[in-house]
Amino acid sequence: MFEIKHTLCPSCSVGCGINVILDNEEIVGTFPYKRHPVNEGKNCSNGRSSVENIGELPFDSKVLGDVVGKLKSADSDKVTAVFSGNNSNEDLQAIKSLCESQGFNILAYADNLKNFDSVASYDDVENASKLFVIGNVLYENPLIGRRIVRAKENGAKLYVNDDLEGSPTSNIADEFTSLSVKEFIENNSGNFDDESIILFNSVDSFEDLDLIEGTGSKLLPVYSKSNSKGALNLVDAASKDDALELLNNTETLLVFNDDIVNEFDFDFKSISQVITFTPSKNDTTEISDFVIPIKSWLESDGSFTNAEGLTQEFGSVYESDKMGIVEIIEKINGDLEWFYELYFS
Numbered sequence: 001m002f003e004i005k006h007t008l009c010p011s012c013s014v015g016c017g018i019n020v021i022l023d024n025e026e027i028v029g030t031f032p033y034k035r036h037p038v039n040e041g042k043n044c045s046n047g048r049s050s051v052e053n054i055g056e057l058p059f060d061s062k063v064l065g066d067v068v069g070k071l072k073s074a075d076s077d078k079v080t081a082v083f084s085g086n087n088s089n090e091d092l093q094a095i096k097s098l099c100e101s102q103g104f105n106i107l108a109y110a111d112n113l114k115n116f117d118s119v120a121s122y123d124d125v126e127n128a129s130k131l132f133v134i135g136n137v138l139y140e141n142p143l144i145g146r147r148i149v150r151a152k153e154n155g156a157k158l159y160v161n162d163d164l165e166g167s168p169t170s171n172i173a174d175e176f177t178s179l180s181v182k183e184f185i186e187n188n189s190g191n192f193d194d195e196s197i198i199l200f201n202s203v204d205s206f207e208d209l210d211l212i213e214g215t216g217s218k219l220l221p222v223y224s225k226s227n228s229k230g231a232l233n234l235v236d237a238a239s240k241d242d243a244l245e246l247l248n249n250t251e252t253l254l255v256f257n258d259d260i261v262n263e264f265d266f267d268f269k270s271i272s273q274v275i276t277f278t279p280s281k282n283d284t285t286e287i288s289d290f291v292i293p294i295k296s297w298l299e300s301d302g303s304f305t306n307a308e309g310l311t312q313e314f315g316s317v318y319e320s321d322k323m324g325i326v327e328i329i330e331k332i333n334g335d336l337e338w339f340y341e342l343y344f345s
């Protein structure tokens with residue numbers, strides 16, 4: 001029997017709703033959720049394929065015991081947890097609590113972007129008179145791209161700066177440049193005002209963010225992961241340079257639901273032990289010393305905070321007896337506290 005369950009797309013920070021079609025509890029596809037306020041029934045191909053490739057990894061409770069053993073003997077200053085926007089707000093809160101109680105480092109890296117307290121809404125984008133877009137947003141975040149197209153149809157002037165001439169975003173620009181972010185901001189210094197919006201999904205350096213902020217425009221950073229905004233509400237963002245420095249000083253890396261190997265040009269084999277908690281295989285599991293299977297977002301309840309700061313809850317699409325991050329962390333924390341009380345109190 002067919003059934004449709006509503007959830008959120010996990011593939012970028014736009015925060016689109018998505019309907020999942022189940023046939024006797026097996027996922028067979030996706031379906032537009034017409035009333036969803038963010039995407040009004042549309043999903044891009046990344047969103048539609050997000051329900052594929054949810055692999056099954058075998059759970060072995062002995063591996064979790066081995067991980068706890070490794071953490072007991074680790075120097076906490078040299079343990080770093082990857083604080084990824086792929087996780088729900090609830091999972092991130094648990095990871096943060098674990099790190100604070102055990103003295104572990106937290107690595108909150110989000111595309112070399114940071115959090116801004118006040119950001120433009122998607123409606124602001126649609127109604128803007130001047131839009132400055134940095135990066136290929138139409139291709140990488142298509143359902144924000146739709147708002148940009150509507151703004152242009154409403155008469156907005158569109159300035160685009162992107163590496164790729166001929167990209168979907170460059171094709172609709174009134175003015176297209178392929179400059180460094182610094183040069184783009186300097187070139188347009190006379191065009192910015194408090195009515196303009198700068199929308200960006202990539203910058204050349206962390207310092208560019210100060211230049212963008214200094215224009216006085218409304219800002220909208222669009223992150224590549226569904227809950228990066230939620231992550232950066234809890235922990236300050238690390239720049240790429242700071243992230244690499246922290247990785248260089250790490251002996252034990254805890255990777256919660258992320259494929260960090262694909263984000264950094266870094267020799268992860270130089271880290272003594274990589275412990276990954278993941279719902280499916282990826283390049284990071286390939287180099288990990290321990291892999292602990294966890295529930296995917298399809299099997300979980302939680303919430304994501306999207307790029308415009310809207311926190312939306314989602315429920316599980318199907319049941320699973322796997323553990324989620326919160327349960328795993330409760331277990332790790334409980335075992336570590338028991339150990340420290342026994343040997344150090």
Ligand code: SF4
Pocket residue numbers: 009010011012013014015016039042043044045046047048140141142143144
């Ligand atoms: S724009 Fe982003 S959130 Fe929306 S469907 Fe595409 S990948 Fe998912």
